[in-house]
Amino acid sequence: MASKDQRIAILYEDGLTRCDWPGQDALYLAYHDTEWGVPEYDSRALFEKLILDGFQAGLSWITILRKREAFRKAFSQFDPAKIARYDARKVEALMQNAGIVRNRSKIESAIVSARSYLEIEEREGFATFLWKHLDGVPRQNNLRHMGQMLVQSPQSVAMSKDLKKAGFNFVGPTIVYAFMQATGMVNDHLVGCHRHEACMKLGKKL
Secondary structure (H helix, E strand, C coil): CCCCCCCCCEECCCCCEECCCCCCCHHHHHHHHHCCCCCCCCHHHHHHHHHHHHHHCCCCHHHHHHHHHHHHHHCHHHCHHHHCCCCHHHHHHHHCCCCCCCCHHHHHHHHHHHHHHHHHHHHCCHHHHHHHHHCCCCEECCCCCHHHCCCCCHHHHHHHHHHHHHCCCCCCHHHHHHHHHHCCCEECCCECEHHHHHHHHHCCCC
């Protein structure tokens, strides 16, 4: 098996060439093919993904992906206005919900982050607040193998700093870079993957 530094896009049994990280998991493959790397400009959708990435800290993304619908149900479909009003009783209820990651710090952080989101959204728009770190344009990283993939970037460091200053938690530079990859702020599909060019064409200036 090739080392991480040598891994390139591979041909799957369905005839499509993809990044190899989804493996053969059907849910992960669907996520790779339809969501990961697609530029997202909707503030609410960006908020949901950022909160879920915070819950991922210390876990694998596929774990969160399998629980995503349970998270949506538990967190009011990630409506920031509703989450911002959660009280101690709601936190305790969430701590008893086996369908989500029951981490008190992350749950309480989501509530604080929702309040911060509302302030940012009213002031300038949450999408604008995030995308300004890319000058409103997706960054096209023409990666040929996994060894070229970053775990953070100057943009993720700056975005992390601004998010923390605004009141968000669990938004370190590495988490933020994974968030940027997932939401198409950076296109890290490997060259040769059928989604590389597709996601490139979806990009626009916010």
